Amino acid sequence: MDTPSSPGPGRGAGRSGPGAGTTAAAAFAARRNTPRGAGRDGRRAGLAVRAGDAGLAAVRGLVLALSSLAGSLMLSVLVVLSLVMIPVGGVGLLTTPAVLRLVRLHADRRRRLAAAWAGIRVEAPYEPLPDGVPPGVAGRVRRCLLLLRSPATWRDLAWLLADMTGGALLAVLAPGLVAEGGFGILLALGLWQPVVSAAGGWWYAFVPVTGWFTAFLAGLLGCVWLLVALFAGPLLVDGHFRLGRVLLDRGRAAALARRVDRLTATRHDAVDTSAAELRRIERDLHDGAQARLVAMGMDLGVAEAMIDEDPVKARELLGQARRSSAQALTELRDLVRGIHPPVLAERGLGDAVRALALRLPLPVDVDVELPGRLAEPVEAAAYFAVSEVLTNAVKHARAERIRVDVHHAGGALRIAVADDGTGGAVVGAGSGLAGVERRLGTFDGVLAVSSPAGGPTVVTMEIPCASS
Amino acid sequence: MRVVIAEDLFLLRDGLVRMLRAYGFEVAAAVESGPELGRALAELRPDVAVVDVRLPPSHTDEGLQCALAARRDRPGMPVLVLSQHVEQLYARELLADGDGGVGYLLKDRVLDAEQFVDAVHRVAAGGTAMDPQVISQLLARRSVERPLAALTPRELEVLELMAEGRSKTAIAAQLVVTERAIAKHTSNIFAKLGLEVSDDDNRRVLAVLAYLDRER
Numbered sequence: 001m002d003t004p005s006s007p008g009p010g011r012g013a014g015r016s017g018p019g020a021g022t023t024a025a026a027a028f029a030a031r032r033n034t035p036r037g038a039g040r041d042g043r044r045a046g047l048a049v050r051a052g053d054a055g056l057a058a059v060r061g062l063v064l065a066l067s068s069l070a071g072s073l074m075l076s077v078l079v080v081l082s083l084v085m086i087p088v089g090g091v092g093l094l095t096t097p098a099v100l101r102l103v104r105l106h107a108d109r110r111r112r113l114a115a116a117w118a119g120i121r122v123e124a125p126y127e128p129l130p131d132g133v134p135p136g137v138a139g140r141v142r143r144c145l146l147l148l149r150s151p152a153t154w155r156d157l158a159w160l161l162a163d164m165t166g167g168a169l170l171a172v173l174a175p176g177l178v179a180e181g182g183f184g185i186l187l188a189l190g191l192w193q194p195v196v197s198a199a200g201g202w203w204y205a206f207v208p209v210t211g212w213f214t215a216f217l218a219g220l221l222g223c224v225w226l227l228v229a230l231f232a233g234p235l236l237v238d239g240h241f242r243l244g245r246v247l248l249d250r251g252r253a254a255a256l257a258r259r260v261d262r263l264t265a266t267r268h269d270a271v272d273t274s275a276a277e278l279r280r281i282e283r284d285l286h287d288g289a290q291a292r293l294v295a296m297g298m299d300l301g302v303a304e305a306m307i308d309e310d311p312v313k314a315r316e317l318l319g320q321a322r323r324s325s326a327q328a329l330t331e332l333r334d335l336v337r338g339i340h341p342p343v344l345a346e347r348g349l350g351d352a353v354r355a356l357a358l359r360l361p362l363p364v365d366v367d368v369e370l371p372g373r374l375a376e377p378v379e380a381a382a383y384f385a386v387s388e389v390l391t392n393a394v395k396h397a398r399a400e401r402i403r404v405d406v407h408h409a410g411g412a413l414r415i416a417v418a419d420d421g422t423g424g425a426v427v428g429a430g431s432g433l434a435g436v437e438r439r440l441g442t443f444d445g446v447l448a449v450s451s452p453a454g455g456p457t458v459v460t461m462e463i464p465c466a467s468s
Numbered sequence: 469m470r471v472v473i474a475e476d477l478f479l480l481r482d483g484l485v486r487m488l489r490a491y492g493f494e495v496a497a498a499v500e501s502g503p504e505l506g507r508a509l510a511e512l513r514p515d516v517a518v519v520d521v522r523l524p525p526s527h528t529d530e531g532l533q534c535a536l537a538a539r540r541d542r543p544g545m546p547v548l549v550l551s552q553h554v555e556q557l558y559a560r561e562l563l564a565d566g567d568g569g570v571g572y573l574l575k576d577r578v579l580d581a582e583q584f585v586d587a588v589h590r591v592a593a594g595g596t597a598m599d600p601q602v603i604s605q606l607l608a609r610r611s612v613e614r615p616l617a618a619l620t621p622r623e624l625e626v627l628e629l630m631a632e633g634r635s636k637t638a639i640a641a642q643l644v645v646t647e648r649a650i651a652k653h654t655s656n657i658f659a660k661l662g663l664e665v666s667d668d669d670n671r672r673v674l675a676v677l678a679y680l681d682r683e684r
Contacts (some may be wrong), residue, residue, distance in 0.1 A: 067483045071481070220627070322579055322580075324578060325574055325579065329575075329576045333552060333553055336553070337553065342522075342551075342552060342553045343553075343555055343557065345522075345527070345528070346521065346522060346529040347529060351557060354557055355555045355556070355557040358555070358556040358557055358560075358609070359556070359607055360603070360604060360609075361608060371503065
């Protein structure tokens with residue numbers, strides 16, 4: 001079973017909500033549609049698939065029903081008991097957090113099943129407990145009160161009630177229909193005789209089974225139940241999870257709230273970074289090229305004035321002016337490289353990283369697999385990120401060999417930079433990596449560092465983006 | 469000598485045309501875009517082309533691609549590529565065919581007209597003209613390696629100038645020593661690097677560049 005990875009803080013909104021839930025339904029519909037035009041074999045295969053789905057749904061329904069009836073029922077009883085104990089000497093204050101933790105585990109298990117079995121994504125937006133909850137009894141009481149104040153807790157409890165009633169009913173119908181249908185057919189095959197003689201008459205649904213004919217009717221009805229199960233089984237399991245989602249998923253509002261928080265933070269970072277960038281460029285131009293041009297103009301002016309009286313001195317000044325212009329060009333070139341490297345503009349990310357690698361004083365293996373050009377801002381962000389990581393590897397890790405891997409897969413640009421240096425790199429603490437992480441954050445990109453002391457260091461970056 | 473110039477900025481193009489004319493070149497065409505350059509190179513078959521890396525309409529490395537394509541059609545066709553920045557990556561691509569007749573210089577180098585014109589002549593004659601920045605980058609990457617570390621500072625100087633594509637005579641003039649001294653340095657360098665000595669200036673330059681740019 002693949003557990004759904006918890007969505008990155010910024011990416012929840014894109015994937016949750018009704019869109020994600022319908023993908024499974026869409027796949028189901030697609031599967032249903034294919035055999036229709038594919039002749040008898042296709043139809044038979046389609047039927048087999050359908051029967052398989054229904055069987056699977058029956059088993060899953062059984063598991064869910066048991067979990068709903070046993071788990072949810074027991075937990076709601078525990079919760080009620082625990083809450084009742086609160087006034088009784090405050091005992092409940094100590095037990096309630098533990099019980100609520102069990103409830104959350106139970107709910108999380110169901111969330112995982114929803115994703116694995118029905119492709120229904122149910123967000124788990126439990127707010128983390130605020131820092132600074134004191135240890136000991138006081139802390140436990142505080143924790144309990146915080147939990148009781150959280151709307152998520154009360155939603156969980158409402159879900160427990162819904163789950164052990166409606167949820168259980170929906171779930172049990174999937175295996176129930178199959179069992180009842182099978183039983184009806186068995187009746188028609190002759191099972192009615194021992195049943196009727198033992199129970200002195202039997203109502204199969206609305207059919208009073210008394211002899212072969214009525215047993216045959218029961219068998220027919222059993223076939224109908226099976227047919228219904230064939231179509232409705234997977235839908236019932238889906239329905240069970242959807243019911244859960246209504247109550248468990250804080251849904252779009254919570255996801256959006258988190259998204260807004262994240263966007264606000266990354267936007268601040270982006271604005272700060274670009275303001276600092278502009279300031280740096282302004283300063284570099286002011287102190288560099290601009291000053292040199294002024295000096296050059298002065299040299300030219302003096303040279304012009306003294307060209308008749310002192311041609312030797314004038315010539316010297318002209319040479320100086322030319323050197324100033326060459327200097328200014330060099331500085332402008334470096335500045336341009338810092339703003340947007342020319343190779344990046346001319347060739348795209350792959351060759352820009354290759355060119356970058358060639359500038360380093362140690363061997364760098366570059367492996368690039370990109371289907372085409374990426375969006376320019378992404379290319380630039382990725383380039384500067386790689387540049388920073390490479391600089392780190394050379395400067396701090398004393399690496400002897402570096403490997404850079406750049407590829408695009410699954411709608412994201414993935415970059416890995418591995419070196420054989422001394423390791424011990426950390427994000428934060430004013431390291432360049434924190435800056436990289438911030439820059440990538442603007443693009444919902446993430447950065448991970450694995451750098452045990454003694455090396456090797458592997459920095460991986462991922463930026464969601466399309467390629468053209 | 470007939471030259472085709474490709475440069476999209478009018479001021480620079482105009483300056484190049486005037487400079488090269490002043491030094492006795494015949495400017496067969498001065499174009500401003502990649503497609504025009506392709507046509508000019510194919511139809512006019514100039515003795516040498518001076519090409520800006522970045523050209524319209526794509527404003528990517530269109531000029532470089534045109535030059536490389538023209539050299540594929542006509543191996544050894546002399547091309548001097550100009551750019552606002554130099555990259556080893558591009559130098560490597562230009563040198564890859566090993567045919568010579570290649571130049572790769574920063575645009576700044578046109579400020580020194582005589583040296584620039586000398587480079588154009590060298591390229592037209594099948595030699596090379598590599599920007600000092602390319603060479604210093606190559607040397608910087610190699611400086612920690614044994615064979616290069618064994619060179620004396622003077623030999624390194626000679627190696628650098630040789631890699632730029634200068635002839636023995638030009639190196640001797642620049643370093644203010646006799647040509648015989650340069651010949652001695654050269655044979656020392658080649659012995660230390662384990663390269664085969666050649667009397668031909670161009671072959672020697674290409675051997676040095678290939679040595680400096682080899683994969684590790």
